[in-house]
Amino acid sequence: MTLIGILSRLKTVAVFIVLETLALVIVSNKSVFQRSCAVQLSMESSAFIYSKINNIYSYFALGSANKELSAYNAQLQNRIEQLQNAIGKQTEPIDSAYYDSYITFIPAKVINKSIGNIDNYFVLDRGRKDGVKEGFGVVSNGKVVGVVQYVSENFSAVLLVASSKMKLSGKIKKDNQLCTVICSPKTIGKGEIYDIPHHVEVAVGDTILTSGFSSIFPSDYIIGIVTGVKNNVASASNDLNINYAIDFMRINYVDIVDFRNIDEINEIRNQINIAE
Secondary structure, eight states: OOHHHHHHHHHHHHHHHHHHHHHHHHHHHHOHHHHHHHHHHHHHHHHHHHHHHHHHHHHHTHHHHHHHHHHHHHHHHHHHHHHHHHHHTOOSOOOTTTTOOSEEEEEEEEEEEEOSSSSOEEEESOOGGGTOOTTOEEEETTEEEEEEEEEOSSOEEEEESSSTTOEEEEEETTTOOEEEEEEOSSSTTEEEEEEEETTSOOOTTOEEEEOSOSSSSOTTOEEEEEEEEEEETTTTEEEEEEEESSOTTTOOEEEEEEETTHHHHHHHHHHHHHHO
């Protein structure tokens, strides 16, 4: 076969691929359903490729991963020890049914990261077949990571807390003052809190936790640390700057929060909103 013949065949294939791509773009832009299918297909395909690449990378990064897992296991062991001590001091019999947790965790591995943008994502190796749903919270080692936004059969995409679309219900640890944490529009990876009353004592170094008043995150998970307090004359209150607690570049393993009976809880909330 001549070189000209080979180039001619490749040209035909290239034209076919371009036309097929244009057709898919046009179809997906014409229909919400088709656009959704295109997003799901794109995420599934990309995630599959990322997972294979990540497996190769993980082989050469076992030392770092094992160190991280070892530290996490040590902290879990400490929590077990604390619980055992608390149970040992318990004088009344414990009803196991009463203490049955309404939250379960789905462990997952981060197989791809998109960081440094206005909206940042992790891709996880867990999807619909593992029980993951859109709107599930994601945490790691007691710290808030983000919220699941897209789910396919085998993978999921997590919108990180360091994203412009994120708002978190939080509280100041030392006095339980409620607040709302948003991503800073000025600095990527930083958070802000507005309208904290002057009578609330807050200082640099204070910890911001999840409030627990949502069906996404349990209470008392760390969101971030206060790095600045500014008097807002216009609103007669203080505005806070925070650094998010999680190190997005280093994290490799997360836990997806699955609230038991979440659909029933949301149904009750919707009924309350309708009544009001």
